[in-house]
Amino acid sequence: MIDTYGRMEQSNPSDQQCLIDPNPDVVGVGIRVSLYVLALSYHIFTYVFNSAELSGAIESSLGVTGLALFLTAVITTARQSLGLFHALCVFHLLGIVGLSAQPRGRYPGGVVRRVVFMAFYVVVMTGSLAYLIYVFATAPTFGDQAECNDTTVYVLFGVDIPATSPGLRWTLVAGLALLLLGFGIWLLFVTCIAVDALFGRKVPSDVFGAQQANPGDGGNRPPPYQLISYLAGTIYLAVMLELTIQRNALAPGLEEWSFGQILAMTMLIGPLIELASLLLGRIDGGGHDQQLVQLSRMP
Numbered sequence: 001m002i003d004t005y006g007r008m009e010q011s012n013p014s015d016q017q018c019l020i021d022p023n024p025d026v027v028g029v030g031i032r033v034s035l036y037v038l039a040l041s042y043h044i045f046t047y048v049f050n051s052a053e054l055s056g057a058i059e060s061s062l063g064v065t066g067l068a069l070f071l072t073a074v075i076t077t078a079r080q081s082l083g084l085f086h087a088l089c090v091f092h093l094l095g096i097v098g099l100s101a102q103p104r105g106r107y108p109g110g111v112v113r114r115v116v117f118m119a120f121y122v123v124v125m126t127g128s129l130a131y132l133i134y135v136f137a138t139a140p141t142f143g144d145q146a147e148c149n150d151t152t153v154y155v156l157f158g159v160d161i162p163a164t165s166p167g168l169r170w171t172l173v174a175g176l177a178l179l180l181l182g183f184g185i186w187l188l189f190v191t192c193i194a195v196d197a198l199f200g201r202k203v204p205s206d207v208f209g210a211q212q213a214n215p216g217d218g219g220n221r222p223p224p225y226q227l228i229s230y231l232a233g234t235i236y237l238a239v240m241l242e243l244t245i246q247r248n249a250l251a252p253g254l255e256e257w258s259f260g261q262i263l264a265m266t267m268l269i270g271p272l273i274e275l276a277s278l279l280l281g282r283i284d285g286g287g288h289d290q291q292l293v294q295l296s297r298m299p
Contacts, residue, residue, distance in 0.1 A: 018148035022254035027089040030261025043230040057274040061267045066097035083143035092241040129180040155243040
């Protein structure tokens with residue numbers, strides 16, 4: 001029998017099936033569709049249109065959405081309201097969208113600005129790696145539905161693997177720990193360079209993340225093999241996430257549209273406006289606009 005919460009009663013362990021709370025604000029249809037569209041369009045449009053404005057708009061939406069998703073996962077974990085299944089989904093979604101909140105404007109370069117944003121990236125990257133290590137290290141008891149963790153599956157290359165499997169967990173922990181170690185070594189190197197800068201020594205221009213051209217700048221179109229590899233990685237993560245959702249026992253309600261899903265879909269508005277502006281500008285013809293710009297600069 002099923003109780004009022006959609007879970008099987010504890011009185012019959014042999015027939016028990018633990019249903020996972022779907023939590024549409026984390027893995028709802030609207031959130032997944034928005035992130036898939038943004039990630040795939042970023043790689044494709046960067047190659048096809050080679051537009052810095054369009055690529056910047058999509059990258060900004062991706063980075064802010066990924067940052068919001070990560071903060072949501074951390075806050076709900078601290079409140080003991082996020083389950084292992086949802087943490088696995090967040091792991092895949094962060095791999096698709098990444099974490100970023102860099103400015104899009106072309107501002108004068110300076111060591112102070114670069115150091116400030118680098119410190120922000122250090123906190124975000126260290127925090128995300130440490131959080132994922134914590135999730136996999138404590139997988140058997142993680143979250144508010146620890147009783148469902150033993151039946152939660154993680155799909156890897158189409159194969160169902162128990163999410164609490166020691167081999168899977170500690171392999172991922174080791175891989176993430178190596179990334180964190182490498183990141184720490186890089187951070188130590190940058191800190192030494194920063195100390196040299198404080199004493200007035202010459203510092204390479206790209207050490208503190210000097211502002212580089214956007215992927216959509218003219219002449220910076222990525223090579224085809226890079227486009228194919230990015231698309232393949234994004235599609236793989238998306239397919240494995242969808243299989244993970246299908247192969248776990250979720251309670252009804254995942255299809256419900258909540259505020260979080262609607263907000264995620266609105267993140268498509270900015271890139272759509274940039275895309276429409278780009279296409280309409282090409283229809284109108286860029287020659288006339290270029291002449292107006294040149295006339296406006298005449299004394």
